[in-house]
Each structure stands twice: as structure tokens, then as C-alpha cells.
Amino acid sequence: MSTDQPPFRDPALPARERAADLLARLTPDERVAMLHQFTPAVERLGVAAFRTGQEALHGVAWMGPATVFPQAVGLGATWNDELVRRVGEAVGREVRAMRARDPRVGLNVWSPTVNLLRHPLWGRNEEGYSEDPHLTAAIATAYTRGLRGDHPTRWRTAPVLKHWLAHNNETDRDTSSASVRPRVLHEYELPAFRGPVQAGAVAGVMPAYNLVNGRPNHLSPLLAEQLRTWCDHDLVVCSDAGAPSNLAGSQGYFGTHEEATAAALRAGVDSFTDHGEDSSQITARVRGALERGLIGQEHVDAAVLRLLAMRCALGEFDPEPFDGEAAFDTPGHRELAREAAEQAIVLLRNDGLLPLADGARVAVVGLLADECKLDWYSGALLRRSTPLDGLRERFGADRVVYAEGADRVRLGCPGGWLAVPETGPGERVSGDPAAGGALDPALLRGRTDLPPLTVSAVAGEEFALVDWGGGVLTLRAGCGRYLSVADDGLVRASAEQPGGWVVQETFELEPHDGGHLLRHRGTGRYVEVAADGVRVAADGGPGTVFAVETVRRGEDEVRAAALEADVVVVVAGNDPHIGGRETEDRATLALPPQQDRLWRAARAANPRTALVLTSAYPYAVGDADEALPALLWTAHGGQAAGEALAAVLAGDVSPGGRLPQTWYADDADLPGLLDYDVIGARTTYLYFDGTPLYPFGHGLSYASFGYGEPEVSCDGGTLTVRCTVTNTGAVAGDEVVQLYVRAAGTTEAPGCAGTGGIGGHRLPRPHRALAAHRRIRLDPGASREVEFTVPVSRALGFWDVAHGRWRVAPGAYAADIGASSADIRRSAVFRVDGESGAPRPVARIRAADYDEQSGTELVDLSRERGDAVAPVVPAGSEAAELVFHDCDFGTGAGSVTVEAARAEPGEAEIVLLLESGDEGGGGGRDGRVLARLTVPHTGDRYAYTTVRAVLDDPPSGVCDLRVALHGSLRLARLGFGGPSSAETT
Template sequence: MTDHPLPFRDPQLSFSRRTDDLLGRLTLDERIAMLHQFAPAVERLGLGPFRTGQEALHGVAWMGPATVFPQAVGLGATWNDELVRRVGEAVGNEVRAKRAQDDRVGLNVWAPTVNLLRHPLWGRGEEGYSEDPALTSAIAVAYTRGLRGDHPHYWRTAPVLKHWLAHNNETERDTASSSVRPRVLHEYDLRAFRDAVRAGAVAGVMPAYNLVNGRPNHVSPLLEQHLRSWTDQPLVVCSDAGAPSNLVDSEHYFDTHEEATAAALKAGVDSFTDHGTDSTVMTGRIRDALAKGLLDESDIDTAVRRLLAMRFALGEFDPELDPYAQVDDLDTAEHRALALEAAEQAVVLLKNDGLLPLAPGQGRTVAVVGLLADDCKLDWYSGTLMHRSTPLDGIRERYGAENVLHTEGVDRIRLKTSDGWLRVPEADGTQDGEARGAEGALDPALLAGRTDLPPLTCGDEATELALIDWGDGVLTLRTDEGLYLSVADDGYVRASADEPGGWVVQETFRREEVEGHDGGHRLLHIGTGGYVSVAADGAKVAVSGEKISREDATVFESETVESGADAVARIAAAADTVIVVAGNDPHINGRETEDRTTLDLPAQQDRLWRAAHAANPRTVLVLSSAYPYAVVDAAAALPALLWTAHGGQAAGTALARVLAGDVSPAGRLPQTWYASDDDLPGLFDYDVIGSRQTYLYFRGTPLFPFGHGLGYADFTYSGLRAEADGDQLRVSFTVTNDGTTAADEVAQVYVRAAGPAEAPAPEGLGRRLPELGDPSDLPLRKLVGHRRLHLAPGAARSIEFTVPLEELGHWNVAHGRWAVEPGGYEILAGASSADIRLTTTTEVGGEALGPRPVKERGIEAADYDRQQGTELVDRAKTEGDAVAPASADDEGRLVYRACDFGDGVRALAFQVSGEGRVTVSAAGHNSLIQFPDTGGPYSYRTVEVAVDLRGVQELRIGLTGSVRLARIDVVPGKESA
């Protein structure tokens, strides 16, 4: 007899058998219900409700107080896999602890984000780890292993990687298509996901909102062709919020929601995140698709089986055996110490002319100034702080409050209208009482969006406001009490938020000058798009939901009470050393839904460091930001610069310890810091190879290179050796601390194909692109290993890296597979991608694949070697790529190198759709094909062109019109004898 009458309850059986048993007991309606994010309970079987999705990017988010670790890009800057694994473990334990307190907390965590930081203006760059796929993979493997736990059967949490695939723009994010050619796909974008999946610590992925090669990610064949080929584990694919509806509503890829839902399910999406907690819409679509024959029950069963497998792994059905069921690690001393350690390791010393470290000393005064000097910024995926340390807090604690001077450096203004001065009325009752917590901190849950506070009015007395310009004309206004002007649902303007935030930020405004009115301006509320109007009942931007127009807006005159730059200069002159803390607010000018427009530091913050430096040459600039900045002048003028991502709850303490020399900084840049916007590609240009993006291909001189970071000790490298061992390359060398202080070093190993060095780009032409046909498209260097190590003064350590030989290869488009070319490869060891200390060369046998076998394989149009003016599009809605001109008015050009036509080819067949013209050029031969509309973009026909080609030639193709080219073949029977 068994104590488990139902096999799915029997822990002696395998998860697979138990899953099959439970699946067979569920009715069709019960199975369909499980496909929504909020799956209901099945009481007759004793199953509780289940929710996919719990944000845990750098701590438990959206579920109240939790330990807040540095932003993901800051974790990437640590270059420390083991540290990040411990952070993942701590976050996973806090998820479990909060789950025990609140059943709304889910164990299927949507983290980490492994999208590569290809473009530094991407609004969600704070969520990723690095621009490099190898570093991103290593950090992702570490974090997911921590989240998953090390039990052989049960998982602490079930991590889901975000966002599949090639997603780097918030602008038009649900309608833009990323054109990703095969080499970029295999060498760059897929690589970021692959290792974490292969490591067995990932439960699934979330597709991104965008399209890739004209096809929405939520119906991507790559989910089955690649993602699920990397593991035998049943991976769950969770849709992004609202994305299933986007397939029809914004992308117009399908005509009906039933078609779209069926296509997504068949492509591999298992859990639909749409319409919030209301599952009826999506389950209704699934039922309708089933009734119309667009789905089979087997499609539903496949998805449900994967979801159930995840629930079994999370211990839902074995609470007495689940080793994580009783975890109660929330805000422990260990987690607090780990948050500090992570924040310390994330600090990157960009420049130091000897000013740092700045040891506290008798009579030494430190001025701490800047818009972020006394702020601990959170982002959209942060939890609620239980502990808070700003740079000012940390420096006061470390240097002594009596030795620290402070001014924020904001411009203080008063606003006047024709009816008097703008003022914040005193609130009755609770504004200064109930709205404040035990330590006097304003409670955003009580303040933001309040409608019981009086709106701003006009009167004889003015309220002084701190004006903070965040760049791009975006500003916030704040009272002396620390309350930001904000707009609630009723459209009135109140001083009612302690920080900018929310999905739609209600605290940002823009000034618009009024023609013919000297100094007059209107205030546009960015969140609603309405203008501020001050009437008898108060200031407002909307009435009964209708936005106030420009014509009805109040015209303000601004009076500056104090210049922030003047205040900074005054404080700086009185101090021994000045610390200017600048950076971004993660809810403004660069966040989810919003890309940045420039690398420049906002003008107001630029003025502050200049004012400080003019008054005191001993000025340090600290950039506390989620993104890189092009601070060329600051880097040239100031003796010291540091960068740290927003460092979570311990950011200020960590910074102070680094400044004081208690910790030698060893963070490294996880992405290139460019010197100018002119160095950047287009936001929508995903061809990192063709347009020379990231450290892998960029030929210019960056402001600070990938992997860069300084410390307070000098290290030497010696004894580099590289030896082939089967299918691996063993690389070893010794690192020695020649300094007088214990410190970390991050040793980095790069490889590149040996050969003549490329000439640098001419001055001012950092993004000089190759001519069409230029064969120089291999990485200038490629990271294959890194190790963060701690060494005492004088200590040395020999370290070894095992590099799979496949890392030396690339995707060979001519043969459609990965290949390692035979020949010499340089192994480079050093402290950054530009600070190479040792180099050696090793010979690799590899495999010489030879020219493109056109007669045997034909040519997939997407397998070009070079292109100009084209984009990749979907060949069909289910699978395949084609190439089209990027503009119907201009010719797109393709180059296919080293095409082997053997002893002769007399005709080529082009598989095309649409309408237009194809030109063919090779070996002095030129042909043109003009064809009428084939009947639509997915209606292909074959057109032939006579040619006379033999031997190995370069084939050039031109495309004009609405044509889509899918494939080129040799016409049988027309070769020369």
C-alpha cells in the first residue's frame, strides 16, 4: 500500500512520471486556465493557484521591503562570478522568505536580463550586465545558479531570462524590427542566452516585445530551433506583459487574436502574460482557436506539461521534502554585508592622478556636492529600501560629520504669474505627521498620487522651489520639505511625491519659452501632455480628463533666488577636497519605455563640476548612473573620476570606503564609454559587425575602453603560456601585486586571429565603416576569460583559464555552421581590452572549409558577407529570412564572397517576392531582372537570369523596390560542359 493514492503525489516517482499523471487528470478547461500568468487553483486535486513572474533583477522587487543590491549593470561591473552567485542566492532566499509572508510573491522569477548592452543610449541598459556576450553569460550563469540553488531536484526559485532576442531599443519597442544577420545572431545575441541555459540553472525565457527580421519574437522559430536545443530540461517560455495582444493590436502581424494566440503557442510560448489578473480574455482566445482548428489539444498539453514540470521542481507538491520551504532569510546581517561588498566591488576608478585615496585626516574638510550627493536612487525593478546610505551619509560617517560640507547645487527659483507667486499651501492634519515614517523619511505609498493635499495656488508669498534639470529639457521641481511637484489622477498639481517614479512619471515638466514675452514660459507636464494652468481652484494640467492646451496655459516668469553653481563654488572654495556626485535618475531620460538621446552629461550637472573645479582643483567627479556618459572635458581636467551604477542600499558607505582607501577599487567597465555621440551607430542598427559596434569591432579611440578600471595598487603580469589540449586551450600566467596595499585585480584574457594589425581610423572617424566587400570583419579582440583575484602586497598568483577552442571560431555563412579556421591565434592577457600586458601566439589546426559551395548548397540570401542599405525580413510568418531594400527608393546591395562556380554556371535562379528589380554582378558580368508584383510579400516565384560564371568569384546583388530575396540557386542542367 502507498501513502500517496495519486501517483503525482508520490515523491518516489520521477518528476516526469508525476507530471504526466497530473496532466492526465486535468480537464481541458483546467489545462487551458494554466496557460495564463495567473493560473487558478484546482481544488478537486488539491492544487493551489500559481503565478508566473516575480521581478528579482537585483533584489525582490515590487513586494515591499527587501535587500536592494546594486543594479544589474553594477553587478556586471564587478566582473566577479562568485560574488554574483552569492547575490543570486541571497535574492532567491528573500523570495522564499517573502513568499512565506505573502502568497502573491511568485517563485518563478523573471531575472536576469541578458540583453547585451550594444547601444549605450538604450533606456534599459541598467538592466543588463555587459556589451560582451562572454561576460554577460558568465554573470548570468552565476546569478541564475544562486537563484536556482544547488539541490539536485528542487529549485530555490525558477529563473527566467529576459528578453529573447536582440532587444536594445525602447523607441517603437513593440513595432520595430531588429535586422540580425546569421553571424550576429550566432556570435552575439544567441551567445548571451546559451551558456546559462546549458548550465541547467534556467527555467525558461521571456520573449521581447520587438520583432527580429520582421517576425515578432513571440512567434519566433528560434525558440524551438535554438533555445530548446541547448538542454533536455523542459524550459518554460513566458510572454512579456501585453505582448500576445500586440501581435494584432500594434504589430498587425495577424488578423485575429485567435490566430495570434495559436501561433504563439505553437511557436513555444507556454504562459500568457496579458490583461493583468483577468485570465478570461486569453483563455477565451485559446478556446476559440481550438474550436476553429488553429490548435490541437496536444499543443495545449505540451505547454501545460512544461509549466507543471516547473511547479514540481519548485517543491509545490512536496513541501515536506522541499529544502527551501522553510527559508526565512530576509534582511539578515549576511545580506546587509553582501550588499555592501557588492556595492564596493562595483565601483570603477576611471582616472586617478594621485588624489585618491583620500585618507581622513586632522583638519581635512571634504565638500560633498551635486544633485545625487544626498540621494540613494532606486529604479523600476528595485525593492523598497530597509536601509539607505547616500554618498553624503557614507562620507559623513567615514570622515566625521564635522569635516564634511554639503550643498546640493540646485538652482533655487520662484515662479510668478499675472495673479501672484506660485505657492504650496499648508496642508491640514497629516502631511507632516502620518505621511512620515519612523526615521522621518517620506512614505511614497502615502504621498505619491494623493488627492487630499491642496493643489498649488497663487498668492502674495512665493514658495521657493529647487529646479533640477535632468537634461533634454526635462526638469523636476521640489520644495524645501523634499516634496516634488506631482500630478494625481484628478489633474491637479500638488507637492506630493518624495521621488519621481511610477510607470508614467508624474513629476517631470518641460519649460517652453513664450514668443514676445521676455523671460516668460509655459510649463508642460510630460506625463499627461497637459500644460499647467493656475486658476482659483488651484494649479492643474487637466480638467475632467481633458488636457489643458497651450493656449490656456499660465505664463510664468522665473526668478532665480540662488544659482546652484554659485553655491557649489562657495562650498568648494572652503574645502580641502571636493566630491561632485552627478548622474541620472533611473526614472527619467533613460528607463523602460524611454531611450536616451545623448551621451552628454546634463548641462546643469556639467556646470556644477566646472564650478567646483574652478574654485578648487582638488575636485573628484563621481558618476552615479545607470549609463555611460561622454565626459571628455571632465576626464581631461579633473584629477580623479569614478563611476558606479546605482549601488542599492549600501551605495554611500561603499563609495566612502573606496574614497578613503579602505577598499582598493577594482570594478571594471562592462561596456565601452564612447567619447561622443558621433561614435555611436543608429539605435536600430543591430549589425555590430557591419557598423563597428562595441569593443569587438570599434576602431576609434573610446573615452574609456571595455574592461577598464584602476585601483590603488600596481600589478604585473608574467609567464603567459597557451597550450592546446584536445578541444580546449589552456592559458596560464602569473599576476603579482607590486603595490603596498592589498587589492583586487581583474585579469582578462582575449583572443584574435593573428595577422597584420589594422590601421586605426583617421582622427574624428571612429566609426569608419569598411567599404562594401572589405573582408576585415573579425573581432579586433574577444574576451574569453576573466578572473577577479585578491592579492596582498607582494603576493603573486598563477591563474589558469580553460578556453574551448570553439571560442576562437565564428559562424561561417558560406557553409552555414560554426567553424574554427586553421592558423595562428593571438592570446592577449591584461587589465583591460586596451591594456594588454602579455601576448603569445598559438597555432590551431581548425578546419579549412574553403569557398562557398554554390553549386551544392545554393545561397541563402541572408548569408551575405556584406551589405549596404538592406534589412532582413521574414520569408514566411512561421520561419525563414529574406533580404529586402531598407528603403523602396534606394538600391540595397549585397556581397557574397568567394562563391565557387566550379567549371562554369550559365544561369542562376532567384527566389523573390514583391515587385522590383534585381541586378547581378560578378567577374565583369552584369545582368538585370525586372519583375511584376508576385502577389504579396509571402508569395514567392523563381526568376532566372543567364550568367557566365566560373571558378571562385565575388557575387554582388542589387535590390530595388519592394522585392524580397530569399534564395539563389544554380539552375540545373545549364552548367557548361
């Protein structure tokens, strides 16, 4: 390098050293400007403008046409780390290629989403990989490695994981708090992030909108205490769009935006995504915080240093350009999109109907039979293959009959019928990202260059009506475009597909005065016939009463097609923009009634019917499972979805996908949407005690596979399992070999009360937990030895709440190997020395470290860090309770101290009850009262007081402690010690 170049342009230097040199050359104002998502250029140094944030969840999004791969949950269903790495590599190369022609394309990619699919009604289920932390971490590691590239120092792109932390609901997502107890945090939530970060291919994380334990994620102390300890390079924290303003806005966590911005910087947020491209408000808040002494220059510099180090790693300041092996829409990328779509398909049930015979006459029917749906984070399609396209190409157009199954209706009104004026063919206007992680909504509200609907006195337009569930419907005109509402309020047939941040193509029919009102969901207003055309009425306007005339029912169309065919393929599922998406959770696992009727109509006409569910999430389809000979599921499969499905249906490809999450049989099996305690709620395959419709890891094949006896060894800190798998079928196929581990006889295993543990207490452990997996391909008769090596601590350990650390209990464990979490083919027991549990010290007990609870939630101990416990039971109901097992009171504890706060006027009460351990474990609930302590009004939720009491009958030995909380309070800690005078301070 030329000696006249500054050190920050020397690629031979470490990124952090280069970043420090550049930082030193920036003025204080230039440094502050670096904190906004849209960073301005520093022309005097030759530093270009930079934008954090480029969506790339399953292909480059929002920047026009790009290769579209299957949705993230579909990539998770492949269970194929190497395939997903190649997908990430292709996406990263397309980012580089697109940036070369459009500088708005960012190299800091906000992907992947590693939030665990704890609850299948989450609207963003499509964005995650799995409900299991191991599988999620493995797939995320693979994808980020592809995005990052293999160069030792230069990064192809800089991946950011979303969304830190415990984020799995859209309902009240910016104000709801996830109560995450320590075991769930360390055993379930953190590992999904830790795996890819420790692998070294992650540039940073994005905090989630929600709160965890009462504290906004953008202030999470775990960013410093956990995340930034997991790797040896600087990790950038990019805020979610608008979230910094929520801190003093919707969340009301601070009184001013200066306080909020300062707190976020102190917690570790580096890049603020707020107010679109307008950086003035964020920079003003930072300057205000500096002037008020809420932060120092060192906080700004630390954040800017991390951002500059990331830009150095991307090669931005190198004297020679770095393109990351840019490539776009190559034959290899197209083939990879097809391969990924094939591997994502899961065969749920097959009674011999599949594969379809050559020469079969196929009816392909259903609302998604001729659709290739995109979601909010998709790029525009370069090419498109629907199930109908794929089956016609594979079997011949003359052998395939099609019926959509939408109802055809006319809408009558005073003066005639709704009609669409004659126009030429049109296309939906596509959005273009202007700022801040969102498309310009003005471009997504329908076209205004087309005339609005009118009223015709003669036969009106026939609209295809689809009910997507919950009464939410779309209406498509004969020209193929959907009815949509633009900014001017007029209703036009103008949208190629439903979509946008606010979907303007959905309506509801409400019975009224012998007819129906048509309510537009995007505006919440009713549709009326006005002088200038059909429009939404002014706010509060009554709307026009329409007569809905059904011209043809979808079931009749499907029934007719089914009668003509040898076999019927019903394609059902969801539109990713409707009834379950970002900002909107689902209400039920049930298939929408209209689609339920369609498969039943097909089955009644032709028993040889297969149901293909193309969806972003699971459904409860128990009736279909009982009635139909074949069911398949695939996430929306991207540009090659149709040809991939046809290849599997025809048997050209044996299905090998596996479910990445449990498919529950009924809504009643689900926990509350905001119940994040997977242990206490007994949810996900790890803890679910019921019988699912389809278990985690489930998926069938056209081949069959045999498993040999496993060889298991546990040497030091590593568990090694070997097993030979043989294709015993007649066709080649993929098998996903799954290794699970479980406690088989430890003193702290599930269901082992009274087997020698301290006090005989039961420690809830998973039924079994995925420890390793591998997808392999075998020809008929071929065998392969599969070997897994797994760290014992990671696979078998748990978070010991009594001592605040990770521990592996001694005893017997089982290695279960098989084809799903419920299809275990072989099992072997082995022993681990581990570390025996010790009684809980009682001198200082954190309230949050309970073993059991009822009627409580975790809240923030202070605005900065720490957790406390608060009751959530309604007034007049039983008290909230905490249980602490195996408390060691030694030879006697003469006093108790509690630290608690009560913001409300009046008093609250804490009652301590002692329960002696017995051979059955746990003691009874009628334990003796140790003490009753009164918590006075402290004036603020963070103002803690210490209350002490002398114990008349001091406890001794090892016993359980039950703590009952009466009234509104926050309990931080309690402890036992020698006698002292009862007092309140």
C-alpha cells in the first residue's frame, strides 16, 4: 500500500485498529452522525455514505427482482445445514451484485431471524427456522456463514440476527413483556443466538420491539453480559425500525427521548433506525443527552468504533474494491432455488396414493393451486412456478384439469351492480424502499391511473371471493386484479396481489338490513357508491348496503374437476400478507372454513385426494389426516415452488423434509400467546405432554430406512454416537438422522422423585432434546455410518437456579436416534459423572431464581439491570406463590430479610411457609407459617425497602420454602440469617 494512505485504508491491519484510526479523524459531530441508520458521507476523508439494514431473509428483498428461495421456515424444514449455507452464499453474492448497480442496496443484512417458533400462532412464524434451539442455531449458523463468505478477513455481507430476545408475538408487540425465567433464558432462548455468534459469522443483532421481564429489549443488559462475550470480534447492535422512539413513546419507559437514547447507547445499541432517512431527530437527542451529562463521549465513540470496524470488514475502505464474488440470477442460483424448494417439502401422511403414476389424469384444485405467493420479506420474482405450472409441465397440459374453487359473486346495489370499467391489462405498482426498513406505503395503496368501480344497470361483474379466515376476504375482478383502495379513497381493480405494510385489498361482509355492508379493513371504513365512483365512505359514514349474489360456488367447481380425474391434488394454505404476518398474529390453528369445504368436496367426489398445505405455519387438520390418503406441507417455496412440488408428487424426488415445529391437534393444546415459560406451560416438543397431530421432526419418504445398533461413548466432555443407517426401500431417498438425548435415571430427571435427589425433588427436564442431526442421501440397499460428536455440557446440562450456573447432573442418560422426536429407532443408555446438586444457600436468594411459581411474572429490578418478581393474580383471587426447593437452613435461621417495593398506596404482605422434604418429594402445601412481613408504600416501583423479622421457630435442615405474595409489590430478594430485631428500613 502507498505510504501516503492513512492506516484505516490498510487492509493488512486488523479491522478494529483501522476503525480506531478513522474514528480519531472524525469530528464530534461526524461521530454523532454515524449513529443513525443513514450515515452521511465524510467527503474530506473520502468516506462514502452508509446504510445499515438490507433485508435478505430468503433472498434479497425490497430492491427489485432477485432469486427468491423458500421462506425461512421452509429452509428450517430441510434440516440441511450445507444446503442452507449454499443458499446464504447465493443471497450474499446477489447482494454484492445488486449493490454494484444500485448503491442503495446495503451490505449490512438484517437476517436471519432466530426467534424460536415457540407458539405456532405467531404471525411471523414464516421468518423463523424452528421451535428447537439446536436446530435453529445450526440452520442460522449455516445461513450466516454463507452470507459472510469464506475470506479470512473480508466479509461478503455483515449478517445481523433478529430479534433479541424472546420475541414471538405481534399482539401488542411494542408494549408486551415476555416473562422469561432463568432456566428458559439459558436453556432455550440464548442458545439460538449463541450458536451462530460463536461460529464467527455474525456481525451483530437487532433487539426486538417487546420487553423482557419488564425491560425493553433495546436496553437489555444481556447485550453486554452475554452477547458480546461470545466471540472475539466487535458485534454491532442495530435497533429495529422506530424502536428507539418507543422507549419514551408507547412504552413510556422514560420521560424524555434524550434519556431513552442515552440509556440505549449505554446498554450497547450502536445504530438507531428511526424516522426513516431523517437523522436530525436522533442526532439531536444524542447531543441533548451529551449536554445533560446522561452519556459521555466515550459512549458515542464505542458505538461508532463498532460500526466502523464492521465497515472495514466489508472492505469499504480498502484501496482495491472487494465484490465478495458477486453473482446474480445464475443457472446455479436457479438450480439451488429448485433444490431448496424440493428439500423443504414434508410428506405428512401417505397411504400409497403417492407418488402419482405416470399417465395419471390429475385435477389440481384449490385457492393456491395457481399461486406463487410472496411475503413481506420477499424479493420480486424473476421467474414463477405454481403447482399448476409444475404439474402441467410434468404430466402434460392435456392430463391436468384445474379448478380454483373461489366463489363467484355479484354485488348488487341501488341502480344495478358493481362493475369494473374496461381497461387494458395492468400491473400492480411495486414498492421501492426509501427508508427505515419499510417500503413507501404510498406505493402500495393501489394504482390511481385506473378508473374506479362504477355501477352498471346490466349484468354486473363477477368477482372471485376468497375468505381467508375470520371473515377476511379478497375480491378479484375478471381482469385478474384485486379490488384495492388508494390514497384517494376510491375502489379500483388495481392490485396484482394483496400486499403492503397496510394491506388495502382485504374486506369484510357484515350483515345489515337484509343485505351486507362491505367494510374495507385497511381504512376501517365502509364502501359506498358515490358520485365520483365507488369509494370508502368518510369516517363514520354508513356505506352502501349490497346484495351478494352467488353465481357459482367453489365447491361445485372443485367437485366437477375431481370427477374428471384419476387423482386430485388440493392446494390449500395462506396468503402471507393476510391473517397472520408481521403486525398480526393468527387467531386459530384451523384451516379457513372455505378451504376446509374444498378438500371435503374433492374427497366426496374422488377418494383419491391429496391435500397439499402451502403455508407459513402449522394447521390443525385432524379430519383431513383421518379422511385423506395423503397430506404434504411446504412453506411458500419461492420461485421454483411449483416444479419442486410436481417433482415430489410424481416421485422424481423422494420427499425428505422434516417438520421444524410441533403441529398441535387443537387450539386447546396451545399455551397463552404471551406465556414464554416453555417449562411451566409444558409446550414445544421438549415439554408437551399431549399427543400432537404431527410431532417435531416428522416427515415421511418414498424410501424406507433401517437403523443399526448405536455405539455410544462419553469421554470427558464429549458424547460420541455412531449408527449405521440403511436404505431398505426400492428408491433413492434422503433420511434425516436425528439424535436426541434425555435423562434416563439421574437423580434430577423427570419423574424420578424419591430416587436420591436432594429432598427427592423432581427437576423438570425435556422429554428428549435434539442434540444433533444430519440429512443423508442413500441409494436402495446402501448404508452409511453416521457419527455425531456433541459437547456433554451443551447436550445434557441445565441452568442450576439455586447456584446461578450451568451444571450437568450425574446419572444415566439415553441417546435416542431415529427419524423424528416420536419415531425413535434405537436407544442406548450411558452414564455421566456430572456434578451432584447441593442445597440452596439461603443467606441471599434472588426472587427470580424460583423453582416453581403460580400467578407471578418477572419484572425489571431497575431500569438498567436485574429481575424482580411481581404478582399478576386478579384482585380477590388466591395469592401468587413462589417455591424454592431444597433450601439449606443449616442448624437454624433466626431471622428473615426481604427486599421489596410497592409503588401503590397502602400495604402488601409476604407470607413465608416452610415445607419439610420427604421421601415423596416436595412436601405438602399446608406447611407451617414462618413469618408474615408487611411491605409499606415505597413511592416508586424501583424504590426498595428492607423488611426484617425474627423467626419464633427457626427452621433448620433442608426444606422447601413457599413464598405467598398478597397485594401489589415487587420482590427482589430474601435471605435468612441469625436473630435480629424486627424492623423496617
